[in-house]
Structures are given as C-alpha cells and as structure tokens.
Amino acid sequence: VLATLWSQKRDQAKDMVRNNVLWMAALATPVMVFFYMESKLIIGTLYPAEYGPAIWMQQLLVVAIPLSFISNLFIYLMVTAGHVPALLFITSLATVLCFASSHYIIPQYLLAGGCYVIITTRFFVAFSTFFFCQVKYRIITASDGLKALTIPALLFAAATTLSPILTTHGATFLVLGVYLLLLYTKGTQLLGCLGGAKAGKTAS
Secondary structure (H helix, E strand, O other): OHHHHHHHOHHHHHHHHHHHHHHHHHHHHHHHHHHHHOHHHHHHHHOOHHHOHHHHHHHHHOOHHHHHHHHHHHHHHHHHOOOHHHHHHHHHHHHHHHHHHHHHHHHHHHHHHHHHHHHHHHHHHHHHHHHHHHHHHOOOOHHHHHHHHHHHHHHHHHHHHHHHHHHHHHHHHHHHHHHHHHHHHHHHHHHOOHHHHHHHHHHO
C-alpha cells in the first residue's frame, strides 16, 4: 500500500508513515513495560534458576523493541522511495559499528557488553534511517516526537511508582489496563488513524 501511495499520492503516504510511527511507539510501549516489569516472573517461570542474569538482560534489551519497529518502517520507506544506495551505506556503517563495538565492549563488560552492542547498533540504524527520511521529507513534527517520547516515559514512571504500593504485578496490570483502554477509546483522536485511513478518505 505504501509503495503505491508513495508514487501516486505522496502527501497521503507521508501521513500514513507519520501515523504509523506514532502507533508503533504507542503499541511498543506496553510491550516494553510488561517485559521490563515482569522479567523476573517470565524468566523465572520459563527457565531454571541458573538463568537469573537473563532478568536484567531482558530489562535492558526492552529498549530495542521500539528501535526495531521504527527502523523497519523507515528502511521500508527508503526502499520504496528509491534510496537503496543510502540505505546500503547506513547498514554498512552499522555493520562496522557492530563489529568494532563487539571487539572493544564485550571483552570488558561481557553479557552487559553484548546488550550494549545490540542496543547501540539498533539505535544507530533507527536514528540514521529516521534522520535521512526526516531531512528528505519532513514527516514527523516536533509535537509528534514529543508524543512518541512522552508516552513511554509516563507509563514507566507510573508503573515503577505504583510498584511498591500495589506490588509489581498489580502496578503493571493496572497501568497497562488503563493505558490500553485509553488507547482503544482515544487513540485515533490523539495519534491519527492507523495506516492513514483518515488521510485516505480526506484525499478522496
């Protein structure tokens, strides 16, 4: 759909990308919060006690979830828009960064170093592809960026603040329940239509 719109209705395609970025951030946030807050339960249930270090590793790696979502979207946009050489350059730099950081960071920080390498590489690709598309097409506004950053910050703050009062499980499910209800009832009003449907109706 995006490839067709990009060649025929560029403004509508940009609206679709913008809305999808906001919705990806909004939908990735509860996944991040759940895996961060419930890491001990998840790892403890699925694996024996020897896998205890996986708890903090999972909590650290939740950052990679939205980075993967965002980078995949902008990678697809770059391919659709015909910027494959630029994308190849970015991914080549990311590969070099991954190898270099693995060589210097992992021997020093071991398991944590591996997590840092994954996050650093994913952040580089996500930021580079986003920055390229933003400079080229001006898709995301400052208010959009503020929304995308504020939503996870508020959810993490609420969950961690309520955790000592309601227990980890109680705080997690209360915060996520209220958030998902608000997202279901007010999401379109705050973030736009997922997939740019509203933009499509307006354009037609």
